[in-house]
Amino acid sequence: MIGRDxxxxxxxxxxxxxxxxxxxxxxxxxxxxxxxAVPLADWSxxxxxxxxxxxxxxxxxxxxxxxSLGGMGLGLAIAxxxxxxxxxxxxxxxxxxxxLAPLPSTTHAFAWSWVTTLLNRVLGQVGLRPLSLRGWVAxxxxxxxxxxxIAVGLASIALESVDRRLIESARLLQPDTRALARVVLPLAxxxxxxxxxxxxxxxxxxxxxxxxxxxxxxxxxxxxxxxVHNRPGRAxxxxxxxxxxxxxxxxxxxxxxxxxxxxPNWHRATLDVPFRWPVSxxxxxxxxxxxxLLAAGIPVFALVSxxxxxxxxxxxxxxxxxxxxxxxxxxxxxxxxxxxxAYVAAxxxxxxxxxxHGWWLAITIPxxxxxxxxxxxxxxxxxxxxWANLGIYGSRWMPVLAALARYAPLGALVxxxxxxxxxxxxxxxxxxxxxxxxxxxxxxxxxxxAPGLLASAGLVFCLTLSELSATLLVAPPGQSTxxxxxxxxxxxxxxxxxAGLTLVLTALVLIFGLIATVFLLLWTRLTSGPGTGRDxx
Amino acid sequence: xxxxxxxxxxYGPVCALDSVSLTLPRGxxxxxxxxxxxGKTTLLRLIAGxxxxxSGEIHIDGELVSTPAWVRPPQERNVGLVFQDAALxxxxxxxxxxxxxxxxxxxxxxxxRVDKMLSAMDLTGFEKRYPNQLSGGEARRVAIARTLIVxxxxxxxxxxxxxxxxALKLRLLEGIREQASARDVTLLYVSxxxxxxxxxxxxxxxxxSGRIISDTGAEHxxxxxx
Numbered sequence: 099m100i101g102r103d104x105x106x107x108x109x110x111x112x113x114x115x116x117x118x119x120x121x122x123x124x125x126x127x128x129x130x131x132x133x134x135a136v137p138l139a140d141w142s143x144x145x146x147x148x149x150x151x152x153x154x155x156x157x158x159x160x161x162x163x164x165x166s167l168g169g170m171g172l173g174l175a176i177a178x179x180x181x182x183x184x185x186x187x188x189x190x191x192x193x194x195x196x197x198l199a200p201l202p203s204t205t206h207a208f209a210w211s212w213v214t215t216l217l218n219r220v221l222g223q224v225g226l227r228p229l230s231l232r233g234w235v236a237x238x239x240x241x242x243x244x245x246x247x248i249a250v251g252l253a254s255i256a257l258e259s260v261d262r263r264l265i266e267s268a269r270l271l272q273p274d275t276r277a278l279a280r281v282v283l284p285l286a287x288x289x290x291x292x293x294x295x296x297x298x299x300x301x302x303x304x305x306x307x308x309x310x311x312x313x314x315x316x317x318x319x320x321x322x323x324x325x326v327h328n329r330p331g332r333a334x335x336x337x338x339x340x341x342x343x344x345x346x347x348x349x350x351x352x353x354x355x356x357x358x359x360x361x362p363n364w365h366r367a368t369l370d371v372p373f374r375w376p377v378s379x380x381x382x383x384x385x386x387x388x389x390x391l392l393a394a395g396i397p398v399f400a401l402v403s404x405x406x407x408x409x410x411x412x413x414x415x416x417x418x419x420x421x422x423x424x425x426x427x428x429x430x431x432x433x434x435x436x437x438x439x440a441y442v443a444a445x446x447x448x449x450x451x452x453x454x455h456g457w458w459l460a461i462t463i464p465x466x467x468x469x470x471x472x473x474x475x476x477x478x479x480x481x482x483x484x485w486a487n488l489g490i491y492g493s494r495w496m497p498v499l500a501a502l503a504r505y506a507p508l509g510a511l512v513x514x515x516x517x518x519x520x521x522x523x524x525x526x527x528x529x530x531x532x533x534x535x536x537x538x539x540x541x542x543x544x545x546x547x548a549p550g551l552l553a554s555a556g557l558v559f560c561l562t563l564s565e566l567s568a569t570l571l572v573a574p575p576g577q578s579t580x581x582x583x584x585x586x587x588x589x590x591x592x593x594x595x596x597a598g599l600t601l602v603l604t605a606l607v608l609i610f611g612l613i614a615t616v617f618l619l620l621w622t623r624l625t626s627g628p629g630t631g632r633d634x635x
Numbered sequence: 636x637x638x639x640x641x642x643x644x645x646y647g648p649v650c651a652l653d654s655v656s657l658t659l660p661r662g663x664x665x666x667x668x669x670x671x672x673x674g675k676t677t678l679l680r681l682i683a684g685x686x687x688x689x690s691g692e693i694h695i696d697g698e699l700v701s702t703p704a705w706v707r708p709p710q711e712r713n714v715g716l717v718f719q720d721a722a723l724x725x726x727x728x729x730x731x732x733x734x735x736x737x738x739x740x741x742x743x744x745x746x747x748r749v750d751k752m753l754s755a756m757d758l759t760g761f762e763k764r765y766p767n768q769l770s771g772g773e774a775r776r777v778a779i780a781r782t783l784i785v786x787x788x789x790x791x792x793x794x795x796x797x798x799x800x801x802a803l804k805l806r807l808l809e810g811i812r813e814q815a816s817a818r819d820v821t822l823l824y825v826s827x828x829x830x831x832x833x834x835x836x837x838x839x840x841x842x843x844s845g846r847i848i849s850d851t852g853a854e855h856x857x858x859x860x861x
Contacts, residue, residue, distance in 0.1 A: 263722035266685050267778075270709045270716055271736035271785060280735065284726050370686040371706045 111442055118439040118510075121502045122464050125475025129334045132478050136331040144335035151319065155339045158302060158316040161238060166298035168242040170290065173249025174257075175386030178278075178373065180250070181257055191387070198394050199247035199611075201604060202564030204584045205397050206244045207310045208600050210236070211588065212400035237311040243393040244307065245297050250390070252293030256286040262369065274373040288354050295351040299344055303468040306566050310588055316340040317567065321470040324571070330478040337471050344466035352462045401604065404597030414598035418583060422602060425563055425580040427494070429606075432501035433559040436509045439502070440554055444513035461514070464507045469567025472503045476572050496572035497579065501562035508561070509554040516550020549621045556614040560607045636660050637682060637789060637821070642691035642701075643845075644677050651677040653845035654691065661788070664815065664822040664837030668829050674845040675825040676719075679791045682823070683716045684709040695789070715787035715820075717795045721778040723766035729753070729777050730762040736785035748784060756780040756810070772803045776810075783814055790820045796831065808834050 136144070147155050180191060211231055218228040230236070260282055268277035283290075305318035317340065324333040334341075375383065405411050415422070446457030467475075476499055480491040490496065520543075528542035544551075566581050573582060580603050587596045637659040644652040652674045659665055667675050680686040681693060684706055693701035695714070700707040723732050734749045753759050756776045766774060775795055782790065792811070796804045812835060815822045826832050832839055841849040 261722070263718050263720070264724055266683075266709070266716075267718065267722045267781070268724070268735065269685070270683060270714070271781070272710055272738060274708070274710075276738060280727075280738070281724055285724070370680075371684060371709070374708055 111445075114438050114442040115446065118443045118506065119460065121439065121499060122443075122506055123460060124479050125472055125503055126464070126467065128479035128482060129330055129471070129475045132329075132331040133334060134331070135329065136335060140332070141335060144332060145338050147339045151316075151336070151339075154314060154319055155316050155343075157234070158340070159343060161234060161241070161308070161313075161315065162298045162302040164238050165241045165245060165301040166294045168238065169245045169249040169297045169301075170253060170294045172242065172246050172386045172389055173251075173253040173293070174290065175383045176246075176250045176390050177253035177257055179383050179387055181254065181369070181373075194394050195247045195250050195390060198390070199251065201244070201247075201397065202581060202607065203240070203244045203304065203306050204310075204564065204566075204581060204588060205401075205600050205604050206240050206393070207307055207588055208584070208596055209397040209400035210240050210243075211310075212404055212597075213396055231310075232312045234311075234313055237308045237313045240307050240311070241301050241304070243389075245300055246390060246393055248300070249293060249297055252296060253290060256289035256293060257282065259289050260285045265369070275376060275379060278373070292351045292354045295347050296355075299347055299465060302340065302344055302347075303466075304567070305470070306585060310585075317468045317470060320468060320474070321567070321571070324470065324474050330474050333471065333474045337468060340468060341466065341471070344468070345463065348462050348466045352458070355462065356458060397604070401597050401601045404594055405601065406594040410594055411598045411601070414595050415602060418580065418599055418602070421578050421580045421583050421599075424494070424577055425603075426606070428497045428501065428569075428579065429559045429562040431498045432505070432562040433555040435498065435502060436506050436558040437551055437555055440506050440509035440513050440558075441551070443506070443510040444517055447510075447514050448517065461507045461510045464503070467504075469504060469565070470571060473500060473568035473571030476500055476503060476568070492574050494574055494577065496574060497565075497569045500568035500572050501558065501565050504565060504568055505558045505561045509558045512554040512557055513547070513550050516547055516553065519550075520546045549618050552614050552617055556610060559610055563603060563607055636694075636696060637823075638694040639678075639682070640692045640694070642678075642681060642688045642693060644674075644681060644686060645689045650845050652681070652688075655845070655847060656691075657840075657847065659789075659821060659823060661821055662819055664812075664824065664835060665840060666832035666835055666837060667823065667825045667840045667842055668827060668832050669842035670827060673842040675827075675842055676793055677845075678842075679716060679793050679823065679825055682789070683714050683791055684712050685716075712789075713787050714789045714791060715782035715785065716791045717775075717778050717782050717793065719794045719797055721766075721774040721795075723769075723774055723777055723781075725766050727765075728762065729758065729764050729766075729769070732766070732777055733781045733784055735781065752780045752784045755814070772799055772807065775799065775807060779807075779811065779814070783818065783820075786818060788821060790815060790822050792822070792824045794826055796826075804831065805834070811835070 176195070180195075214229050214231045221228055264285065265277060265282055268281040271277075272280070303317055305315050305321065308315045309318050316337070320333055320337045320340070323336045324330070327333075443457055443461055447454055447461065449457065476496060477491065479485060480488070480496065480499070485491070490499070524546060525543060528538040563579075564581050565579075566585055569579055570582060570585075573579065580599060584596055584599050584603065587593065587599070637657075639655055639657045641654045641656055642652060643650065643654050655674075655678065667678065669675050677686065681688055681701065682695075684701065687706050688701055688703055690703055692699060695712055698707075700712055724735070727735070730746075730749050730753070733752055734745045737745045737748060749762070750759075753762065756779065758773065758776055758780065761769070761773065761777070766777075769777065779792075779795065795811075796807055799807070808831065811822075811824075814820070822835075822837070824832065824835055838850070838852045840847050
C-alpha cells in the first residue's frame with residue numbers, strides 16, 4: 099500500500115512542479131530566448147533609458163514611492179486603531195477593510211470619476227473651475243485608496259509580530275506614545291518595510307489606474323511598445339529598468355518576507371487594555387480612519403446612485419452576460435488549477451537546502467514581473483515553435499494562464515504560511531497511526547490545510563476577476579472579460595452601464611470573499627483550543 | 636495597599652479568576668503558589684493594569700484603578716512587573732533596557748541611575764551588550780533592574796526564576812529580597828515551586844482553578860521577617 103502511494107506521489111508531484119514552472123516561469127524564459135531576435139546594435143539604446151523613457155521610469159518610481167508611503171502611512175494609523183480590539187464598534191470596523199480589500203481598482207476609479215462629476219456640477223453652479231480626474235495626483239489618490247486595505251493588513255501583521263510581553267513591559271514604564279515610538283515601531287520596522295515594498299511593487303506594475311487618469315507609466319509603455327513593434331525581445335529590453343527596480347525590491351525584502359511567511363505566531367494575542375493616545379495622535383489616527391470609511395463609502399454611493407433602475411440594470415447585465423460568464427469561468431479555472439501547482443511549489447519551499455531556496459525564488463521573483471510583460475511572454479511561449487500546435491494560443495485558456503502566471507506565486511505564498519501554521523506533531527501522529535500515506539494525507543493533512551487552500555483559491559479567484567494588464571493582451575478574439583469591458587467604458591467616464599457592470603464584478607468578488615471569510619472563521623473556532631496545540635486566545 | 640474586591644476574569648467561556656478578594660498591605664511579601672492554569676499570572680496582570688476585570692474592583696493605595704468599564708493605564712499605577720521570560724527588548728542594549736523607564740529625564744541623570752542600578756544587580760560591564768548576548772540569569776537580573784529603577788511601590792514577579800539552576804536561583808532570590816527590603820517595596824511573587832516561595836518568606840497563598848484556597852503566614856507580613 100505504502101509502495102503504491104509513494105509511486106503515485108513520485109509521478110504526480112514532479113508533474114505538478116513542472117506545470118508550475120511552465121506556467122509561471124515559462125513566459126519569462128520565452129522572453130529571454132526571444133532576445134536573440136533583437137539586433138545587438140539596438141540593445142544599448144533600449145536597455146539604458148534615456149530622454150522620455152528615463153523620465154517615465156523616474157515618474158513611475160516616484161508615483162509608486164508616493165503610493166507606498168501614503169498607503170502604508172494610512173495603513174499603519176488604521177492598524178493602530180483596530181489593533182487587538184476584541185469588543186466595541188471599532189472592533190467591528192475591521193470587517194469594512196476585509197470587505198474593501200478585494201475591490202478591483204476599476205471600482206475605485208469608477209467611484210472617484212462619479213465624485214468628480216458630482217463635484218463639478220456643484221462647482222459649475224457657483225462658477226468655479228471644474229476638477230479633473232487626470233494627472234499624477236488623481237492617480238496617486240485612487241491607487242492609495244485601492245491598495246490601502248492591503249496596507250492595513252500588512253501593517254497589522256507587522257504590529258502583531260511584536261511579542262505582546264515586550265509591549266507590556268514598555269507600557270508598565272512609559273506612556274503609550276513612547277512605548278510605540280521606542281519599542282513597537284522599531285521592532286515592527288522590518289515588516290513595515292516589507293509591506294511598503296509590496297505596495298511599491300503593486301503600484302509600479304499596475305497601469306490601469308494611471309491610464310484611466312491619462313498618466314503614462316513604464317508598465318503602460320511596455321504594452322504600448324509591444325502594440326507598435328510586436329517584438330517580444332524588444333519589449334523585454336524596454337522593460338528592463340522597471341524589471342531591475344522590481345526585482346531589486348523583491349530581493350531586498352524577500353528574506354524578511356520569508357520569515358513572515360514561515361513564522362506561525364504572528365497573530366497570537368490581543369491587548370485587553372487598548373492603547374491610549376493623546377488628542378493630537380488621536381486626531382491623526384481617526385483622520386486616517388475617516389479616509390478608510392470614505393474609500394468604502396464612495397464606491398457604494400457611486401454604484402447605488404448611478405444605476406438607472408432595475409430594468410436598466412437587467413438590460414446591462416443581459417448585454418454583458420457573455421463577459422460575466424467568461425470572467426467567472428476564467429476565475430474559477432484559475433482558482434482550481436492554482437491549488438495543485440501552488441501546493442507543490444509551497445511544499446518545495448520546505449524541502450530545505452538549495453531546492454528550498456530555488457522554490458522560494460520561483461515563488462517570489464515572478465511577483466516582480468509587470469502584467470503586460472507576462473502577457474507578452476505568454477504570447478511568445480504559446481505561439482512559439484513547438485507549442486503553437488497545441489492550440490492553446492488564441493484559446494480560452496490564455497486568460498487562465500495569464501491569471502496563473504501572475505497570481506499562482508501569491509497563492510503559493512499563502513499556502514507556505516498555511517503549511518507553517520500546521521502543528522507538525524499532528525502530522526507525525528497521523529504518520530504513526532496510519533499506514534497509507536494517501537489516507538493520512540486525505541484525512542489529516544488536507545483538512546488541516548483547508549483554510550489555507552481556501553484562502554489561496556479565494557485570493558486567485560478575486561484577483562483573476564479584476565486582472566487586466568495581461569488579459570488585455572491574451573484575450574481570445576471576440577472574447578472579453580468583465581474587467582476589460584469596464585476598463586474600456588471607463589475611458590468615457592462614469593455611467594449607468596459602468597455602474598451596473600462594476601456592481602456585478604464587485605458583488606462576485608464580495609460574495610466569494612464573504613463565503614471564504616465565514617468558512618475561515620468557523621474553521622478557526624473549530625480548530626483552536628487547549629487540545630489542539632494552538633491556544634484560541 | 637492593594638485591594639481586590641470580588642475580581643473575576645473570563646476569557647470567553649473559560650473562567651481564569653473566580654471572584655477573588657485579597658488585601659496586600661504595604662511593605663509585605665506575598666508568595667502565590669499553585670499549578671499552571673490556576674490564575675496566578677492573570678491575577679498579576681490584573682493588578683498591573685494589563686487586563687480588564689470581567690467583574691469586581693481593584694484599589695491601589697485607596698484609589699480605584701480597575702473596574703470592568705475603566706482601567707487606569709499600567710504606567711500610572713506605580714507597579715512593576717517582571718515577566719517569566721524577562722521580555723527584554725532585543726533592539727536595545729542592557730543600559731537602554733534598564734534606563735527605558737527613566738526616558739524624559741536628563742540624560743546624565745539616567746546614565747547615573749542606570750550605572751548605580753547595574754552595579755547593585757552585579758551587572759557592571761554589561762551596559763553595551765544586547766539581550767541575545769546575555770545568559771538566562773543575566774537576562775533575569777536585567778529585567779529586575781529595569782523594573783526596580785523607577786522605584787515602584789509594588790513589585791510583581793511572575794515566576795522570574797523559572798528554568799534557572801538552583802544555585803543561581805538561590806542567589807537571585809536573595810538579591811530580590813535585599814532589593815525589596817532596601818526600597819520598601821511590596822512584593823507579590825508568583826511561583827509553582829513551593830520551596831522557592833518558602834525561601835522568600837512572608838505570606839503564602841495557594842491558588843487552584845481561579846480561587847485562593849489557602850492563606851497562611853499573614854500575621855508575619857514584612858519581608859524583613861523572612
